[in-house]
Amino acid sequence: MSAIKEKDYQGQHIDPHTWKTILSFGRSRWKYFIVIAGGGMVAGIIDLLMSLMSMWAIDGFMYSGNTEKFPLFIIAALGLQVILAGFTLIYCRSAGSLEAHLSSDVRRAAYLRLQTLSFSYYDKSSVGYLISRLTNDISRITEMVSWTCIDLGWGVMAIIASLIGMFIVNWRLALINIAAIPLLALLSVFFQKRILRYQRETRRINSMITSSFNEGITGAKTSKTLVREALNDKEFTGVTTSMKQAVMRAVTIQSIYLPLASLIISLATGAILIKGGHDVLSAFITVGQLNFFINIGNMMFEPIRNFANIFAEFQSCQAAAERVADVLTAESDIEDTAEVVAKYGDMLRPREENWEPIEGAVEFKDVSFWYKEGEPVLQHFDLKVRRGENVALVGETGGGKSTIVNLICRFYEPKEGQILIDGKDYRERSQLWLQSKLGYVLHTPHLFSGSIRENIRYGRLDATDEEVEAAAKLVGADEFIRKLEKGYDTDAGEGGNLMSTGQKQLISFARAIIADPKIFVLDEATSSIDTETERQIQAAVDTLLRDRTSFIIAHRLSTIRNADRILVIDAGRIVEQGSHKELMAKKGRYYELYMNQFHADKIDESVAALNEGV
Ligand SMILES: Nc1ncnc2c1ncn2[C@@H]1O[C@H](COP(=O)(O)OP(=O)(O)OP(=O)(O)O)[C@@H](O)[C@H]1O
Ligand SMILES: [Mg+2]
Known part of the structure; x- marks a missing residue:
């Protein structure tokens, strides 16, 4: 196969087209979205009611001294909290279910797509890369989508409810709080973008470290023979130093952002205290109302800070979303x-x-x-x-x-x-x-995870155990399989290390023969196989070729x-x-x-x- 090139996914900007492909999977799960949005709405309303109730409690009970209705207030407050807890439970569950359904829907769709794609697709993308990307990317995206739904639903409702509440109670103080919104939003977007950049950098370096580890382990022998250890060490130190710097940068920016955001909120609260304090003294508003404004400020500012987070999350998932959307929309050449x-x-x-x-x-x-x-x-x-003709192809590489x-x-x-x-x-x-x-045996025989028996049965899924063993006998694989500790039940993945390339090839022959193909193709690369296995493979090939049209590429x-x-x-x-x-x-x-x-x-x-x- 040609040189494997991985497409570079930049994911710099949120691309609505990409997200449309992914979010379209949510269409059939719209009920969850409604529950989540409805839950958010109820939570927002309850938060507002709680703030209003504290206001009435302060003004009503503290100033009038009439505590007759206090037990009623306690019961109402408790009741609201119970309802809130119930709704939280329901919408968290819904987000969890949405995540599970979405990820299984997207995975299935991606898997099906990959199965129907033609070979030319795999020339452009490496299979290992695809598999790892798909598993990780899909989890990441569906988790993000489901849980940000909650944040979004609740956040929007909290802001709307607090705006309504503030204007009902006192529009002048409301304007002070509202003035802080654009400032906070701008600050959050500005910093989140930078935090995101360094986080992305950290992840990129992290994957370099992983691959260095990988090379260090798998290439240990080669490094030793080439006396590369010192050089490897230098390279590795370089990568870890850049990692440290990127992490430090992200942390520094984060630590500037948090106090600045708090400062803006505190300034708004301070302004409200000054203006509200005057108003209380001149009896324009009550202490309860002033307290309400301080409470409601938190309820409104928290989601605004959160929105910047959500925006950053979407952006950080953009590259992953592009990769997944690419697979989902890939067209087969055939x-x-x-x-x-x-x-x-x-x-x-x-x-x-x-x-x-x-x-x-x-x-x-x-x-x-x-x-x-x-x-x-x-x-x-x-x-x-x-x-039925047996054709061999030979020639220069x-x-x-x-x-x-x-x-x-x-x-x-x-x-x-x-x-x-x-x-x-x-x-x-x-x-x-x-x-x-059509039976096709590749030069590098691929065994799937699962037992050797299952691997042979892939040739024909309804084959009985006897047929599986008969096929293995026919190609001369039976003998060595029986010598393995767990015999036919040996895991081909783990056991893969126990078997030589020649033996794996015999297993793939058994898999091919059990399907009883009419056309058989063997593309064998030059591989150093010992003479005994070569003799076995030769015998297996002779058996396989009987009464079948065949094309053998043999070196x-x-x-x-x-x-x-x-x-x-x-x-x-x-x-x-x-x-x-x-x-x-x-x-x-x-x-x-x-x-x-x-x-x-x-x-x-x-x-x-x-x-x-x-
Ligand atoms: N997937 C691919 N994409 C682009 N070019 C390819 C691809 N596969 C093969 N080629 C090119 O096509 C030509 C024929 O390659 P092919 O693999 O058919 O040769 P081969 O006779 O099987 O060689 P070998 O004996 O090394 O297996 C070569 O020039 C090769 O570089
Ligand atoms: Mg070839």
Whole structure:
């Protein structure tokens, strides 16, 4: 696969388009939003009522001395608090549920998208990167969205309620408090932006530290052989120092912001105390009313400071949101047409009753293909393969062998010309139809997490345990699997370290054979496999090839001696073809390749023999 490039997600500005994609998942969960907003409204109203009640209590009970209704006041206050607690419980629960639903909805959608995307998508993005991003990003965004909903709902209601309350009680004092709002808002936005910048910087450096750790651990052996420890240490110290500086900057800004914000609020309170104090003395307002203004100030300023926080949160999640939205809206280069889907079904609802049985004849008809415009890999390529024919592809690296088999698998489609399966353009049938009857073994066999048994069963999900074991026996994997401590139940992830590449390959052969494919593709990279495993793999391949059309890319030419036809591929063209015998007799390119490898092997063997002799 080509060099993996990760798109740079800047996430500098909040982009409504990105958020629309993500928030659209909330549409089906609108009930939660209503509960959360309703809860916020009730909380805002109760907060206002509590402030008003304190005002009445001070004026009513303290000044008049009439405490007859005091028990009633206590009961009402308690009642309001109980209602508030009840609503808090309900809307916190709703936010929690919203978070859970949203994240599972978004995850499912992203997972489905990734499954339907074509190979070319994965050329542009590394899979590991995608997986880690998707898991982390989705949690982060859905958590943020759900909980900021509460803050927003409550904040807006608190501000509206306090404004109404203030104007009802005394509009002059209300204006003093309101004057402080723009100041506080500007200050908060100004500082939050800077805090955010340094936090982002911290995260960026943090990921550099993680990758340094990663390299330090995984590359420990290489570092030792290259005596790189001192250099590594210097690099690492550099990164940690920048981290310390970034953290310090964020903390410093934070520590300037908090007292400044408090100062503005205190100034407003001070102004209210001066003006209100005069008014009390001149009996324009009561002490209770003055107290109300001091209370209500807090109720109004807190959400304003919080809004700046919410804004910062959205901005800090922007990059994550872009990454997720990108996956959610990614278009596959390879799509079945509407007619094909109507007849053959799609990935989720295949209509197998309409699938023709596949014979396995493959034909390239004047196929041209390129990954990048202007750099053709295949030009007017023709190839006709009978059903059941075993074809081997050999040739120099970069010649186009993998490209040819990727086209057969429809991981990519021809840019010009056609590929016919059983005489019909494969685009006239669904991708799933082809892929369900196609066995593909990659050079770096990928085992999924789960037991070895499950891994083999991925080939055909309804296979019984006996069938799984029979498949393993057929390819000669049974013996070593049984020797593992937990046998077929060994976890392929953890056990992956216990198995050699060759053994993993045998497992992927078992997985391929259990599906009983009509077309089998093996793209093998040069790998140092010991002669015993090589013999086993050879035997497994021979078993696999029986009665199937096959395309084998083998770097060990001894593996393909029995192929019906060997194609020598160079610069996207077939430069020679025939059986092993014919090509050897011809003494051309194949002969050259074969003899080179033969001599190299002889030298290796002699060196090994010498080493053993020592
Ligand atoms: N995903 C890709 N994106 C862009 N270019 C690619 C991609 N895969 C292959 N190529 C280019 O296409 C050409 C053919 O590559 P291909 O992988 O088919 O060769 P190959 O014969 O399989 O080589 P090898 O023996 O090394 O596996 C090469 O020039 C390669 O650089
Ligand atoms: Mg290749």
